Amino acid sequence: MEGIYFNRERFPFYLVLSLLLQGRGSTFTIDCSRFEQHGVDPSALDMVFDRKAFRPATNLSVPTQVNISFTLSAIRNVDERPQLFSSFLWLEMVWDNPFISWNPKKCKGITNISVATKNLWLPDIFIVESIDVDETPQGLIAYVSNDGRIRYKKPMKVASICSLDIFYFPFDQQNCTLTFRSFIYTVDNMLLGMEKEVWEIEDTSRDIVQTHGEWEFLGINKATPKMLVGDNLYDEIMFYVAMRRRPTLYIINLLVPSSFLVAIDAVSFYLPAESGNRAPFKITLLLGYNVFLLLMNDLLPTSGAPLITVYFALCLSLMVLSLLETVFIAYLLHLATNQPPPMPRWLHSLLLHCTCPRKYCPTVSHKGNEGLGLPPAQLPGVKEPVELVEKSPGPGEAEPAGGSGWTRAQREQEAQKRHRVELWVQFSHMMDTLLFRLYLLFMAFSILTVIGLWNT
Template identity: 75%
Template sequence: MEGGWPARGGVLLCLTVSLLLQGRGDAFTINCSGFDQHGVDPAAFQAVFDRKAFRPFTNYSIPTRVNISFTLSAILGVDAQLQLLTSFLWIDLVWDNPFINWNPKECVGINKLTVLAENLWLPDIFIVESMDVDQTPSGLTAYISSEGRIKYDKPMRVTSICNLDIFYFPFDQQNCTFTFSSFLYTVDGMLLGMDKEVWEITDTSRNVIRTQGEWELLGINKATPKMSVGNNLYDQITFYVAIRRRPSLYIINLLVPSSFLVAIDALSFYLPAESENRAPFKITLLLGYNVFLLMMNDLLPASGTPLISVYFALCLSLMVVSLLETVFITHLLHVATTQPPPMPRWLHSLLLHCTGPGRCCPTAPHKGNKGLGLTPTHLPGPKEPGELAGKKLGPGETELDGGSGWTKAQLVELWVQFSHVMDTLLFRLYLLFMASSIITVIVLWNT
C-alpha cells in the first residue's frame, strides 16, 4: 500500500498535465463561432476579458515588450516662472497579448477588431515629468489584430516640468523632455521600444501641429536610459523636444520702439549746447522710456534675468548719462558766461591742439559766438599770452589775471570753446559706448 501511493499520485499528475496541454491550444485561440457578418459575440473574448487584471504572458521570465510613439499636436503654453510646458500629445502604445489569436479565414475574414480598452490589460506607462493628473478621456477603444497585437492610442494634455533658460529671450530655444516609463513593472516584467523612428515622429508632429502661435517645433531626439530605484531597475525612453520662440511679436513691440527712443536721444546732441531746450527734451525722453517699460512689462518673463532686460537697462543708463552730460555742459556754459575762472596754460594748450584743423575734436566757434554777440576777432587763436598783454584794453574790458593778459571777453570765449569741445568729445564717447554695447548684445543673441 505504501508503494502504491506514489504510483497513484504520479498517474494523477500526468493526467492533469495532459489535460492542460490538450486545452492549451484552445485557450489561446478565439472560438470563431462567435464571429459573423453582424459582429462578434463578446463571449468569444470573455476568457481574455477575465484576465485583464494580470499581465498577459505564457512564460513569466519573458517580459512584455511595449512599443511607444507619440505625436505632438499642439504647444499650448510655456510658463517661465513655474518652469512648465503645456502640450497636447497623441500617445501610441503597441504590445502583444498571447491569449488573443484567431484564424481570419475561419472567422469570416475578420483581421482586426476594436475593443473597449477598459476590457483589456493596459500597460501602466506614464510621463515622468508630468505635473498634472492624467486627463485621458474615458471610453477609448483599442485595435486588436488576429495575431494578438494590440494598438492603443490615447490623447493627453500634458503639463510637464521643463528646465527653461530665458537668458536669450526673445530669441531663445528650449529643450524639454518627455520620459516614458512604468511605475510598476521592472525590466523583468516590461521592456520599452520604439513603434516609429524618431524622424517619423518629428515629421508627423510638424505636419499635424495645430498651433501657430509663439512656439515652433525644431526637432525631436531620443535616449534610452535606465532608472534605478533601490534594487529595482526600470526601463525608460526619453524624448528631447526642441522648440523655438517666434520673436516677431517682441521685436515689433519691444526692440523697435526702444531703439527709436535711444536713436532720438543720440540725435538730441545736435541741439545747440546753449539752447535751453536740450535738457527738457532729454528729460521728456527719459520719462517716456520709463512709461514704455512699464507698459511692456507684461511681455517680459516674470522670472530670471533675460538679456533683453539687460539691454533695456543699458538703454536707460545711456539716457541718464546723456542727461548728466547735458547738465554738465549747461553748468560749464553758465560759469563761462557769468564768472569765467582763469584758464590754466596746459588747458589752453590742449584746447589749441584739439581745435586745430584735422584734430580730434574740431568745433565751430562761430556757433557759440552767435549767441554771445562775439566776433571771430575776439578769439585768441594761436596768439601767445605775451602778445595779448600788449593790447590796449577797451573801456568795457577788465583784466582778470594780471599775469595772463586775457580780458574777460577772451576768457568767456575760451571757456565757451572748451565747453563745445567737451560736448563733442562726450558725444563721441557716448556713441562709441552705445555702439559697442549694442553690438555685444546682438552677438550674444546670435550665439
C-alpha cells in the same frame, strides 16, 4: 495524508496558475465560429477579459515589451514664470497579448477588432515631468489583431516641467524633455521600445503640429536611460522637444519703440546746450521711456535676467547720463560766462590732444592756460574777444602818460578771461561730441546684435 494536505495548501496557487496558463499551445486560439462580418461574439473573448488584472505573459519571468511613440499635435504654451511647457500629444502604445489569437480564415476574414480598454490590461506608462493628473477620456478603444498585437492610442494634454533658458529672449530656443516610464513595473517585468523611428515621429509632428502662435517646432531627439529608484531599476525613454520663439511680436512692441526713443534722445544733441531747451526735452524723453517700460512689463519674463532687460537698462542709463551731461554743461557755460576758473593742466592737455592732431599742433609753452592756439568759440552774451596786440602809435600821436600801464594790464586780464571762456566752451563741445558718438556706437551695436540673433 501529507500529500493530500500538501495539495490542499497549494490548491489556490495551482488554480491561479491554471487560469493563467489555460489554453497553452493551441488552446490560446479563440473560437470565432460565431464571428460575423459586422460583429464579434463577446463570449469568445471572456477568457481574455478575465485575465485583465494580470500582466499578459505565459512566463512571468519574461518582461513584456511595450513599444511607444507619440505625435506632437500642438504647442499650447511655454510659461517662463513657473517654468512650464504645455503641449497636446497623441500617445501610441503597442504590445503583445499571448492569450489572444484566431485564424482569420475561420473568422470571416476578420484580422482586427476593436475592444474597449476597460476589458484589457493596459501598460501604466506616464510622463515623468508632468505635473497634472492624467485626464485621458474614459471609454477609449484599443485595436487587437489576430496575432494578439494590441495597439492603443490616447490623447494627452500635458503640462510638464521644463528648464527654460531665457537669456536670449526673445530670440531663445528651448529644449524640453518628455520622459516616458512605467509607474509600477521594473525592467524585470516591462521593457520599453520604439514603435517608430525618431525621424518618423519628427516628420509626422511637423506636418500636423499647430504652431501658428508664438512658438515654432524645430525637432525631436531621444535618449534611453535607465532610472534607478532605490533598489528598483525602471526602463524609460526620454524625448527632447526643440522649439524656437517667434520674435516678431517682441521686436515690434519692445525693441522698435525703445530704439526710436534712444534715437530721438541722440538727435537732441543738435539742440544748443546754452539755449536751455535741451534739458527739458531730455527729461520728457526720460519720463516717456519709463512709462514705456511700465506698460511693456507684462511682455517681459520675470524669472532670470534676459539680454533684453540688459539692453533696456543700458538705454535708460544712456538717457540718464545724457541728461546729467546736459545739466553739467549748462553749469559750465554759466560759470564760464560769469567767472571762469583756470582749467587744470591735465584737462588742458586732454583737450589739446582731442581737438588738435599732433602733427598740426604748434609747439607752445604752457603758462597757465595761455598760448593754446585754439580757435575762439562764440557764446550768446559773450562779447567779441579784444585784440591782444596794441596798435603802434602813429606820427604825432602821444601815449597818455600814467594810464598806459593800467590799460595794458586790463587788456591782458580781459584777454585771459575770454581765453578761459573759450577753453571751457570747447571742453563742453568735446563732451557733447563724445557722448553723441557713444550713442551712435551703441545703436549700431544693438542693431547688429538683433540682426545676428534673429538670423541664428
